Every structure is written in C-alpha cells, then in structure tokens.
Amino acid sequence: MARPRTLGNCLAPAKLNLFLHVVGRRADGYHLLQSAFRLLDWGDRLSFSVRDDGLVRRLGEVSGVAEADDLVVRAARLLQASTGCTLGADITLTKHLPMGGGLGGGSSDAATTLLALNHLWGTGLGREQLQTLGLRLGADVPFFIFGRDAFVEGIGERLQPLALPPRWYVVLSPQVSVPTAEIFSSQDLTRNTEPLKIADFATGTTRNDLQAVACRRYPEVAAAIDWLAQHAPARMTGSGACVFAQVGSADEAQRIVASCPPQWQAWPARSLAQHPLAHLVEG
Numbered sequence: 001m002a003r004p005r006t007l008g009n010c011l012a013p014a015k016l017n018l019f020l021h022v023v024g025r026r027a028d029g030y031h032l033l034q035s036a037f038r039l040l041d042w043g044d045r046l047s048f049s050v051r052d053d054g055l056v057r058r059l060g061e062v063s064g065v066a067e068a069d070d071l072v073v074r075a076a077r078l079l080q081a082s083t084g085c086t087l088g089a090d091i092t093l094t095k096h097l098p099m100g101g102g103l104g105g106g107s108s109d110a111a112t113t114l115l116a117l118n119h120l121w122g123t124g125l126g127r128e129q130l131q132t133l134g135l136r137l138g139a140d141v142p143f144f145i146f147g148r149d150a151f152v153e154g155i156g157e158r159l160q161p162l163a164l165p166p167r168w169y170v171v172l173s174p175q176v177s178v179p180t181a182e183i184f185s186s187q188d189l190t191r192n193t194e195p196l197k198i199a200d201f202a203t204g205t206t207r208n209d210l211q212a213v214a215c216r217r218y219p220e221v222a223a224a225i226d227w228l229a230q231h232a233p234a235r236m237t238g239s240g241a242c243v244f245a246q247v248g249s250a251d252e253a254q255r256i257v258a259s260c261p262p263q264w265q266a267w268p269a270r271s272l273a274q275h276p277l278a279h280l281v282e283g
C-alpha cells in the first residue's frame with residue numbers, strides 16, 4: 001500500500017507536572033528531577049505534507065519564534081540528519097498553548113513532528129530511538145513520544161508508566177513569562193528533596209520545588225495560585241507560569257473558567273489516556 005503523504009490536524013497535547021521535585025544536580029549543572037507528567041486533551045495543532053525536494057518549511061507565522069528556531073523545524077531536520085532521509089515537509093503549526101507556560105508546548109510540537117514524519121517518511125525509528133533523538137531537542141520531548149502519563153526521573157529521560165484515573169482540570173495562565181533558566185539558577189531553589197519511590201507517589205506529600213522561587217520573583221504567579229485555590233488545591237506546572245487545579249467535573253471546570261479575572265486566561269482540560277499519534281510508532 002502506498003505510504004500517505006499528508007497528516008492533518010494532529011494534536012500536540014499539553015502536559016501538567018502533578019508534582020516536581022528537584023532531587024540533585026548533574027556535573028553539567030542540569031538538575032535531576034522527579035515528576036508525575038500527565039497528558040491533557042488540549043494543545044497545539046499541526047498538519048504535515050511530504051515534499052520530494054528535501055526542504056523543511058513551516059507555513060505561516062508563529063509569534064516570537066523564527067522559522068529556523070521553531071522546535072518543529074528543528075525536529076524535522078534532526079530526523080532527516082539522523083536517518084539520511086531525503087524527503088522534506090511543509091508543516092503548519094497552530095499554537096493554542098501559551099509559550100513558556102510550563103505546559104510543554106514547544107516540546108510537544110517537536111514530539112508530534114517526530115512521530116508524524118517518522119511515519120510519513122517511513123524512516124522506521126522505534127519509540128525508544130525517537131525518545132533518545134527527542135531528548136536532544138528538550139527534556140520534555142521523550143515524555144510526549146512515550147505517549148502516556150509517566151513517573152519521570154533524571155532530566156526527563158527515565159520514564160515509567162503511571163496508571164492514573166481520568167480527571168478534569170482548570171489551567172490558568174497568569175500572562176507572565178517565567179524563564180526556566182532563571183528559576184533553576186536561583187540561590188533559593190531547594191535542590192535536595194528526598195527522592196520518592198514510584199509506589200509512594202500517591203500517598204506521599206508532594207509539591208513543585210520550583211513554585212516558591214517563581215512566586216517570589218513573579219507575584220502574578222502567586223496571585224493566580226491564591227485565586228484558583230479558592231476553588232480547589234492549586235499548584236504551578238513545570239517552571240511556570242501556568243497554574244492548575246484538579247476539579248470534580250466538566251461543569252465545575254467551566255464555572256471556574258467563566259469566573260476567571262479578565263487579566264488572566266483560563267481553560268478547562270481533561271486528562272488524556274494516550275497520545276493520539278502513539279499508534280504510529282512501534283515499541
């Protein structure tokens with residue numbers, strides 16, 4: 001059967017870090033983490049069309065990201081370079097996720113690109129090979145290729161599946177950008193949280209170790225947590241700036257979103273059991 005030449009309207013889902021502990025530091029300065037990553041059913045959208053001339057093009061503008069720097073373009077070129085593939089692609093990216101929000105948008109866009117083009121180009125990499133390649137683009141990319149909720153360790157490369165019940169969330173963007181590097185380089189960051197065992201994750205006390213630093217430097221993040229906490233326990237995801245709360249139903253999520261102060265943006269989101277492109281790769 002002829003290989004398809006297009007894939008349209010592919011989801012690049014957001015993620016939440018249900019908790020995030022900093023448990024140490026590598027010799028190169030990168031921090032060793034433990035985290036529960038959860039996929040959401042909401043995210044960016046991408047479409048792909050194969051080109052025979054080998055060019056990789058992003059069609060349309062993405063505010064603040066030059067074409068050559070875009071993680072979707074970098075992901076496509078990395079896949080070409082590492083497999084010797086001579087095909088190219090036109091890629092349309094429609095952003096819905098706030099950038100630098102701790103929702104993993106750029107990493108998820110890269111993962112969706114690797115999954116889609118590995119299929120369309122017939123480059124035949126397995127899931128673990130794609131995860132290893134993805135790590136070169138960003139620490140969260142392997143998780144999105146893994147494609148299901150995970151207990152994540154190292155800087156993002158050690159993944160174990162987590163079985164979590166379906167849930168509704170409210171995600172709130174305080175409309176500030178929190179640079180990941182600034183939070184990790186803070187003198188005040190807790191870097192020695194006692195490592196958890198995966199079995200203790202559900203029963204133990206967890207937090208986001210980056211939250212205290214982000215709240216001190218960006219009071220808008222603290223204000224967003226305080227506002228959301230009136231409705232349900234609220235926490236920051238990743239290095240911020242977005243915050244989230246688990247709620248009981250779609251209706252409750254909608255009610256909270258509808259009452260969000262006008263200076264912020266909020267969305268209802270549901271957990272997602274599996275990445276919609278997970279079936280495209282073996283392993």
Ligand SMILES: C[C@@](CO)(OP(=O)(O)O)[C@H](O)COP(=O)(O)OP(=O)(O)OC[C@H]1O[C@@H](n2ccc(N)nc2=O)[C@H](O)[C@@H]1O
Pocket residue numbers: 017020029030031032033101102103104137138139140155156180181182184237238239240
């Ligand atoms: C904190 C997390 C958790 O999901 O998420 P986000 O908030 O970005 O979604 C990630 O580990 C973010 O990883 P990644 O997306 O690769 O981080 P980058 O923006 O490349 O990191 C910017 C800088 O932060 C520092 N950094 C990053 C990750 C890490 N584990 N230790 C670090 O010390 C490094 O100095 C790095 O150069």
Ligand SMILES: Nc1ncnc2c1ncn2[C@@H]1O[C@H](COP(=O)(O)OP(=O)(O)O)[C@@H](O)[C@H]1O
Pocket residue numbers: 064065069070071072093098099100101102103104105106107109238239240
């Ligand atoms: N396709 C993309 N989408 C979002 N950000 C991108 C993309 N390509 C490159 N970037 C760069 O990556 C940075 C981090 O983006 P993002 O992944 O949204 O943050 P986070 O990991 O905090 O959710 C952005 O500020 C932007 O400069």
